[in-house]
Amino acid sequence: MPRCKIVDTTLRDGEQAPGYAFSPGDKAFLASLLDQAGVCQIEAGAPIMGGDEKDGVCAVKDACGAALVSTWNRLTKKDVDASLECRPDIIHICLPVSERHIVRKLRTTKTALLRRFREVAEYAAEKGGRVTAGFEDASRADERFLYEAAETARRHGVERIRLSDTVGLLRPSSAAALVRATLEVGLPVEMHAHNDLGMALANSASAVLAGAEFIDATLLGIGERAGNCGFGDFVAAFSEFAMISPEAARKAEGLARPLLSRRRSDFFCLKGISHDQTADYRRPCR
Amino acid sequence: MRIIDATLLALEATGGGLSDADEDAWRRAAAEGRVGPLETIWPEKTPSRALAPEPPPLSGGESAAPQPAAPFPEKLARLTSTLLLPSAKALDELSPSVFSGGRRCCLYGLGDALSIGWDSAFRRLESLSASSGALLTPCFTNERGCATALTVEWLLGRAERAAVVSFAGCGGLAALEEVLAALRVYGALPDADLAALPKLAALYSRLGGAPISPVKAVIGEAVFYVEAGIHVDGLGKSPDLYEPFPPESVGRERRIVMGKHSSRRSVLAKCAALDLPMTEALAGRLLKRLKEESVKRGASLHDEDFINLYSTCRAGRDERKESSHAAL
Numbered sequence: 001m002p003r004c005k006i007v008d009t010t011l012r013d014g015e016q017a018p019g020y021a022f023s024p025g026d027k028a029f030l031a032s033l034l035d036q037a038g039v040c041q042i043e044a045g046a047p048i049m050g051g052d053e054k055d056g057v058c059a060v061k062d063a064c065g066a067a068l069v070s071t072w073n074r075l076t077k078k079d080v081d082a083s084l085e086c087r088p089d090i091i092h093i094c095l096p097v098s099e100r101h102i103v104r105k106l107r108t109t110k111t112a113l114l115r116r117f118r119e120v121a122e123y124a125a126e127k128g129g130r131v132t133a134g135f136e137d138a139s140r141a142d143e144r145f146l147y148e149a150a151e152t153a154r155r156h157g158v159e160r161i162r163l164s165d166t167v168g169l170l171r172p173s174s175a176a177a178l179v180r181a182t183l184e185v186g187l188p189v190e191m192h193a194h195n196d197l198g199m200a201l202a203n204s205a206s207a208v209l210a211g212a213e214f215i216d217a218t219l220l221g222i223g224e225r226a227g228n229c230g231f232g233d234f235v236a237a238f239s240e241f242a243m244i245s246p247e248a249a250r251k252a253e254g255l256a257r258p259l260l261s262r263r264r265s266d267f268f269c270l271k272g273i274s275h276d277q278t279a280d281y282r283r284p285c286r
Numbered sequence: 287m288r289i290i291d292a293t294l295l296a297l298e299a300t301g302g303g304l305s306d307a308d309e310d311a312w313r314r315a316a317a318e319g320r321v322g323p324l325e326t327i328w329p330e331k332t333p334s335r336a337l338a339p340e341p342p343p344l345s346g347g348e349s350a351a352p353q354p355a356a357p358f359p360e361k362l363a364r365l366t367s368t369l370l371l372p373s374a375k376a377l378d379e380l381s382p383s384v385f386s387g388g389r390r391c392c393l394y395g396l397g398d399a400l401s402i403g404w405d406s407a408f409r410r411l412e413s414l415s416a417s418s419g420a421l422l423t424p425c426f427t428n429e430r431g432c433a434t435a436l437t438v439e440w441l442l443g444r445a446e447r448a449a450v451v452s453f454a455g456c457g458g459l460a461a462l463e464e465v466l467a468a469l470r471v472y473g474a475l476p477d478a479d480l481a482a483l484p485k486l487a488a489l490y491s492r493l494g495g496a497p498i499s500p501v502k503a504v505i506g507e508a509v510f511y512v513e514a515g516i517h518v519d520g521l522g523k524s525p526d527l528y529e530p531f532p533p534e535s536v537g538r539e540r541r542i543v544m545g546k547h548s549s550r551r552s553v554l555a556k557c558a559a560l561d562l563p564m565t566e567a568l569a570g571r572l573l574k575r576l577k578e579e580s581v582k583r584g585a586s587l588h589d590e591d592f593i594n595l596y597s598t599c600r601a602g603r604d605e606r607k608e609s610s611h612a613a614l
Binding site: 197209 | 401403404405429431432434435439442461467472501502503508511512514516520526528529530543545546578580584585
């Protein structure tokens, strides 16, 4: 039976969802719950954001015992410099890999993009950081370029590749195919699923069966648009894969829920309906 | 492909009786929406209108009075021949002779098919179907959160397949709206018009369905709200960078929300949308105040709060300007 570790991104991708703004204290509180629950890595934020984001990442670092702390970076040395000030365990660099993201968002070419990626990844590694790469919009990327990018990452000291289904378009069969294609390069794979079509849990499970060793999740599944793969739901549904007990995950979500549901409910003026009482993807099970 | 909508049956099973008017309203709303190849299973009290996979069994037609509440699978079994399969593992021991009596049979369960190998489970269903001659219609259950994914993979496998679903996944099934949106994304239902889904969602709540979360996939009101500066920037360049399909294609709209994750460009875009005059210097100051205010509240800001913040920042500049004029 395949097993997987959980990378939590509540404090980065989760917080990005409208309705949330965590203080350094909030981040430390949520991180300690996740650390105690047994997640292997906590993505604490993007220090380049300014404000008190660096304090938040440092607070997460202080709050964690076993979990590794990572920061999220765009493809610039400036972002990496801001991260290094917080002394994270892992520097995570986002590399958009689909044609539309490369051309329309970054307005660059594939060759120039990979050159820039090499520079930034080497820079981060030189400064002593462990580096992971996040392939943004991997589900809409050309398979040949995906392989080329993964191979570039491997040759320049990247230790793991995150496959982001940025707009939640995968289904179990395509998620598995994407994981298998990336694994050919020989680096461990991490799946980052979104729930736009209600398939985040299934795609994550399918990725594990195809060989992904890491699954990204957020507390209560908070995240952009329809959210991410929910931590408690995934661990409960696939306890045979997750190296965390469903009880520990349930306890962490239970303690985090007042903070997360209240803020969401307040923002959307739900008038007494708490986030977890409504029919989101956490639909009633039998 | 046939998508069988069991929403009314599931609502009855979870909440109690529905009136004929309610049922008609749902049927009309679903038909007007032209959402796809949809068939509706009616609750038992109106067997004459049933479009179930199989005509009602013996008990049908006895009485028009509402039946006592029963769990969903029991209600389904009264309408069509139904086999309960809590685990997909049971498929291996199933003999084709089980299905020899009926043309069609609904298979309720199979929610664990993903983790034990959904493709082999589907192949087994196909071979059972072929050797018995029965049309097997799965009704995947959602105890592992995989009902939508299993339904979509099943329906995409072969054109003549059918599956049972319910709106918002009511009763623990695959969610109708997710299945439709996914099939449209994958090109299997290119003409499905899903702009009427918010209307169906409102009706669903009126008929006693659970309140729908603002971030429920496909039908949530706030699914296309966006705060992160990097996403706002990307959406300005090309909306499909950060949206799986256009919001208006599911009857929703995009909205920029202001908060801790806003960028300078978000501030400029929002102010332009709200017709607030803006300068570079003011944008910088406003962004700084916005981030502080948002963290202080622990939440994003509503438009009216953002406008107040804008006014304060602008007034602050005017005051300073006045005082510097006074100093001269």
